[in-house]
Amino acid sequence: MSEQRPSDSSIDQPSGALSNADQAEVTLITGASGFIGRHLVSALAGQGHGLTPPRSSRRRQIHVIARQADLTFEGVDPGSITLHQTDLMNSDDVSELVGRLRPSELFHLAWFNGDSKSRYSDPQNFDWVAVAENLVETFAREGGRRAVLTGSCIEYGARGGVLSENDRPDPDTVYGRCKLDAGQRSLSVCDDYPDLSVAVARVFFVLGRHEDPNRLVPHIIRQLLNNQPAELSSGTQRRDYMHAWDVALGLVAIADSSLTGFVNLGMGSSVSVKELSEIVGEAVGRPDLLWFGKRPGGADAAAEITANISRLTSATNWRPTLDLEAACADVVNWWRSSLNPAGGTAR
Numbered sequence: 001m002s003e004q005r006p007s008d009s010s011i012d013q014p015s016g017a018l019s020n021a022d023q024a025e026v027t028l029i030t031g032a033s034g035f036i037g038r039h040l041v042s043a044l045a046g047q048g049h050g051l052t053p054p055r056s057s058r059r060r061q062i063h064v065i066a067r068q069a070d071l072t073f074e075g076v077d078p079g080s081i082t083l084h085q086t087d088l089m090n091s092d093d094v095s096e097l098v099g100r101l102r103p104s105e106l107f108h109l110a111w112f113n114g115d116s117k118s119r120y121s122d123p124q125n126f127d128w129v130a131v132a133e134n135l136v137e138t139f140a141r142e143g144g145r146r147a148v149l150t151g152s153c154i155e156y157g158a159r160g161g162v163l164s165e166n167d168r169p170d171p172d173t174v175y176g177r178c179k180l181d182a183g184q185r186s187l188s189v190c191d192d193y194p195d196l197s198v199a200v201a202r203v204f205f206v207l208g209r210h211e212d213p214n215r216l217v218p219h220i221i222r223q224l225l226n227n228q229p230a231e232l233s234s235g236t237q238r239r240d241y242m243h244a245w246d247v248a249l250g251l252v253a254i255a256d257s258s259l260t261g262f263v264n265l266g267m268g269s270s271v272s273v274k275e276l277s278e279i280v281g282e283a284v285g286r287p288d289l290l291w292f293g294k295r296p297g298g299a300d301a302a303a304e305i306t307a308n309i310s311r312l313t314s315a316t317n318w319r320p321t322l323d324l325e326a327a328c329a330d331v332v333n334w335w336r337s338s339l340n341p342a343g344g345t346a347r
Contacts (some may be wrong), residue, residue: 024059026101030088030135031109032064033071036150036203038210039248040107046075051245051330052321054252063101065110074209088131091138098138105255106139106147108132108186111179120154125178132182133189140193147186148255151202151262153240153305155180160302165202165262165311187261199259201251204266204307207327208244209334217328220277221335224284231294235274238304242267243327246320253318259311266307267320279324283332 027044031037043054045062062081064071069085072078086097088110110131112124136147156163157170171177183200190196207217223230250265271279274292281287312318322330 024061025105026063026103027060027105027107028063028065028098028101028103028139029107029109030065031111031150032073033066033068034109034111034113035208035210035212036206036244036247036251037109038073039208039244040109040251041073041081042075043245043248043252045080046073046077052249054249055317056252056256058256060105063103065097088135089127091134094135095138098135098142098144102142102144103139104143104145106136106144107251107255108135108147108149111150120173120175123174125174129178129182129185133185136186136189136196136198137192140189140196143195145195145197146255147196147198148251149183149186149198149200150251151183151200152176152179153202153204153264153266153307155183155202156305158302160304162304162306162308163264164308165264183262190260197258197260199254199257200262201254201265202262202307203247204240204242204264204305206244206247207241207331208247209331211244211331216273217276217280217331218335220280220290221284221332222339224281224286224289225336225339227286227289229289229291230277230281231291232277233273233295233297234293235272235277235297236303237297237301238270238272238306239276240266240268240270240306241276241324241327242320243322243330245330246322246327249321250312250318253316254312257316259315263312264307264309265312266309267324268307268309268313270304270306271324276324276328279328280332283325283328 029041032041041064044060063084064081065084065086084097086093088094112128114122139147154176155169155171156167157172169180171180187198190198211218220230247265254263277290278287281290
């Protein structure tokens with residue numbers, strides 16, 4: 001099977017590239033090997049691998065920054081994208097690549113991805129604030145017009161309830177403060193580049209294929225597929241969960257719109273952790289292995305965190321394509337196939 005090629009000093013043209021008379025715009029994506037990034041590349045360059053494709057009619061020539069030279073994406077012809085092994089921490093390397101590609105569109109998803117237990121407090125988060133600002137400024141300097149970055153609902157801090165962009169952010173973690181700072185600095189680049197348009201998508205809670213196996217939904221699935229109990233809290237907290245595919249479609253819709261500034265990206269409704277776990281249990285076929293009340297819950301966490309998505313839905317035609325039942329079924333099927341392809345025991 002052929003592989004995407006890391007680029008050399010010239011711009012690699014994907015197979016089937018358009019002629020100069022009908023050239024697609026150059027789109028640059030960072031964080032493509034990540035949880036949401038994989039879905040975004042598949043949404044822009046593939047057929048969705050069984051999921052609803054985006055409605056965008058724009059023609060894009062996809063360039064991806066990734067560390068792995070052999071990175072592949074579900075439903076994507078390897079020849080339809082170009083990989084670049086560029087160190088985002090190296091401003092000279094970033095300047096060289098962006099100056100050579102001169103992309104008109106940027107999706108910046110890359111961020112520090114350390115140990116899940118210390119991710120929100122790790123000081124390395126601060127390094128990625130400078131990465132975001134430098135990348136957006138370099139992109140603008142080379143003629144870039146439209147940038148979409150991913151922020152987080154964590155920027156709102158401990159405040160609960162239904163959250164809108166008009167609510168004052170008050171992050172209470174290093175991760176949240178850095179995400180907010182990165183978004184604000186990237187938006188401020190527009191002051192010096194009037195042709196630049198920037199939007200920051202505040203992503204809420206996400207489930208989907210390729211998620212960290214230690215997160216809630218993959219943990220439950222893996223336990224149940226191995227016929228082992230999943231020990232959980234009482235699960236009373238309500239969270240706004242959405243499939244990563246719909247997050248990717250939302251990012252595309254934001255890019256295609258005139259939205260600027262911070263934009264909430266979530267389902268727009270919440271579900272209790274217990275209800276979500278039960279949906280997953282039914283999808284696996286082992287709801288009896290869900291053991292609630294075996295672990296302490298987060299006593300200091302908000303009872304509800306839900307996105308007000310009216311700003312997004314009033315400006316675009318985007319709507320979630322998967323309800324929670326369909327989303328969980330898709331993830332269960334993916335894990336079942338990934339962990340148990342030959343009928344053995346899931347690991």
